[in-house]
Amino acid sequence: MRLQFLAACAVLAGLAACSPKPADTASAPTRIYSVQEVMKAVVAPSSAAVWKSPEWMNNPDGPQPDAKTKEADWQALRAGGVALAESTNLLVMEGRLTVQPGVKLEGEGQQGNLTAVEMDAKIKANRPQFIKHARALQDAARETVVAIDKRSPDALLEAGGKVDEACEACHKAFWYPGAP
Numbered sequence: 001m002r003l004q005f006l007a008a009c010a011v012l013a014g015l016a017a018c019s020p021k022p023a024d025t026a027s028a029p030t031r032i033y034s035v036q037e038v039m040k041a042v043v044a045p046s047s048a049a050v051w052k053s054p055e056w057m058n059n060p061d062g063p064q065p066d067a068k069t070k071e072a073d074w075q076a077l078r079a080g081g082v083a084l085a086e087s088t089n090l091l092v093m094e095g096r097l098t099v100q101p102g103v104k105l106e107g108e109g110q111q112g113n114l115t116a117v118e119m120d121a122k123i124k125a126n127r128p129q130f131i132k133h134a135r136a137l138q139d140a141a142r143e144t145v146v147a148i149d150k151r152s153p154d155a156l157l158e159a160g161g162k163v164d165e166a167c168e169a170c171h172k173a174f175w176y177p178g179a180p
Contacts (some may be wrong), residue, residue, distance in 0.1 A: 029093060035098045049080025050080045054070075077144075080144075085145065105175075110179070114174070114177065119174055137166040137172075140166045153169065
C-alpha cells in the first residue's frame with residue numbers, strides 16, 4: 001500500500017512539473033516609451049556617434065591627437081555602436097506604439113508620410129518585415145563594433161554606410177513610403 005501511495009505521488013509530481021506555469025510578469029520587459037521616443041533618445045544619438053567619427057579619422061592630414069585621446073574616441077564610438085545594436089531590441093518589442101496617445105508622428109502631414117495610426121497598423125500587419133528591418137540595422141551596428149574593435153576607420157566607414165542603408169530602408173517601408 002505504501003509503495004502504491006509513493007508511486008501515485010511520483011506520478012502526480014511528474015504531471016505537476018510538466019504542466020504549463022503562468023508567466024512571471026515581474027520579469028517580463030515593459031514597454032514605457034514609443035518608437036518615436038526610442039528613436040530620438042537612443043537610436044539617433046547612438047547612430048550619430050558612429051557617423052560623426054572623430055576628425056582625425058576622416059582627415060589623415062588633420063590634427064593627430066595623442067594615443068590616450070584616440071583610445072577615448074574609439075571607446076565613445078564603441079559605446080554608440082553597442083547602444084545602436086541593442087536599441088533594435090527595444091524597437092521590436094510587441095505592442096510598442098509609434099507615438100504616445102495624443103502625440104503627432106514627426107513629419108506627419110508631409111507628402112508621402114504616414115500618420116501614427118497608419119504606421120502602427122502597417123507595423124502590426126507587416127511585423128515580420130519590421131523585425132527584418134530592425135535585424136538589418138542590428139547586424140550593421142554589430143559590424144560597426146567589429147570595425148571599432150579592429151581600430152579600422154575604413155571598415156567603420158563601410159559599416160556606417162550599411163547602418164544608413166538599413167535605417168533608410170525601414171523608414172521608406174514604414175514611415176514615409178510615399179515620399180517623393
